[in-house]
Amino acid sequence: MSIVLCLSSQVVRGFVGGSATRIALSRMGHECWLLPTVILSNHPGHTRFAGEQVPPGRLRAMTEALESNGWLGDIDAVITGYMPSAEHVALAAETVAQVRQANPDLTILCDPILGDSPGGLYVEEDVAGAVRDELLPLAGIATPNRFELEWLSGEPAKRAKTALGPARALGPATMLVTSLTGDDPKAMVNLVTGEAGAWQASVPRRKSAPHGVGDLCAALFLGAVLNGLSAHEALGQATAGVEAALEASKGADELQLAANSGWEAAGSWPVEAAARA
DSSP, X not given: OOEEEEEEEEESSSOOXXXXXHHHHHHTTOEEEEEEEEEESSOTTSSOOOEEEOOHHHHHHHHHHHXXXXXXXXXXXXXXXXXXXXXXXXXXXXXXXXXXXXXXXXXXXXXXXXXXTTTEESSOHHXXXXXXXXXXXXXXXXXXXXXXXXXXXXXXXXXXXXXXXXXXXXXXXXXXXXXXXXXXXXXXXXXXXXXXXEEEEEEEOOSOOOBTHXXXXXXXXXXXXXXXXXXXXXXXXXXXXXXXXHHHTTTOSBOOXXXXXXXXXXXXXXXXXXXXX
């Protein structure tokens, strides 16, 4: 078992952000400590939502309490997700440095939750820039979707073949990029790059999917890595888990993760070596 500190959103209803991360990691045998950057009734994509940001000073006080109790050294990994302001990004970077001081072997995953296609950015541009400049350089693993990879790198990366260069240039040793286009127009591709090579997994293209799929994928990938899997093995396991969760969530407006539907033990999805353009 590993202990993971998660800085991301928290919702009352549904499984998105840190709420998805916590249940995914716990089902994989890990303990997740959630520092919520924002607390909401539900995902903002619904008709109505309510909630507020958690002030960075309050989050800092919580971290200091953990440190005073001697618990920061127990943390094996940090995952950063939704950041509502540039001040929250700075707080997250500060927290990562603080935890890394207590545990130099810390695993850090940055899930740059910035936007998606076709809507574009759904955070302010200064927030996206801060994630790129302050959080991404700290991470050993990053999990952008296709739009986020293009925004962060400034390079076109719609297809899996053309995404390899931008993914490797961003900095983190391991990059998991989702929602890419492959050779089959009816499929989408998840691509992972690492020191040992690059691999891809093709999944069916869906007209729509519940909120939280990216959060779930990042958490499953991190959980697999913490369980000792290689990057391409983690890609297969995370992809299989997401696909099983999507099957179990058909017709629902949120991911159905509470039911024991097998998504947390879905085995491995087929993975193949990725070819450069």
